[in-house]
Amino acid sequence: MSENKSPVSLDEDICVHVFTASAAMVGVCITVVGIFQVITTLRSENSLGDDFLTINAILYLITTLLSYWTLRTRKINRNPLLEKLTDALFLIALTCTTGIAGFITWAITLK
Template identity: 40%
Template sequence: MSAVFTPRPSSPAPDRAFEADLCIHIFTASAALVGVCLTVIGLIRIVVTTTKVGTIADDLLAGDATLFMVSCLLSYWALRARSARRMHRIEQAADAIFLVGLLLMTIACAVITFAML
């Protein structure tokens, strides 16, 4: 009696699964942060019209929302990429833009805080 080797169906490589998981997190977090930026812009506009105190925070947050949207689109594109190499490069770009967006959001928070003093 001879043993017959039956290969398993191919599963995604662990690195590709990790990249996909990271892209999903970037996608959901950046989409949520676009909404947060837009909400804060609306609140700042209300405060500016009632108190006549101007600030550049809404401009920073508008740029921030754009960065998060680009990060969101790139992470979605990375999830749709067929090549693992392409997925990795697009994911790295999405990750870098996401981190720049977080840094800009921190600067905007500092501007808002100091404008209210």
């Protein structure tokens, strides 16, 4: 009674998680941009932090759309290249989020 589990089910789970996490991160980036705009307006300062966050939100949006496309086409014709591209872009966006957080933190503390 050994059950053979195929790696396909794991890939399906990962794609769903990338889709939900990317969509949530778009909302997080937009929220932080809004808060950032309020702070910079009150201080009468200009910063690159909100610009970087907007670019990061666009990266997450592209990742969300690609993972949605992967989920929709999975039953018809599975495309492993699209899955790898989606995963790579998600990891790049996560890395950018960390870099932007450091940039904002150190830019605020240096002033």
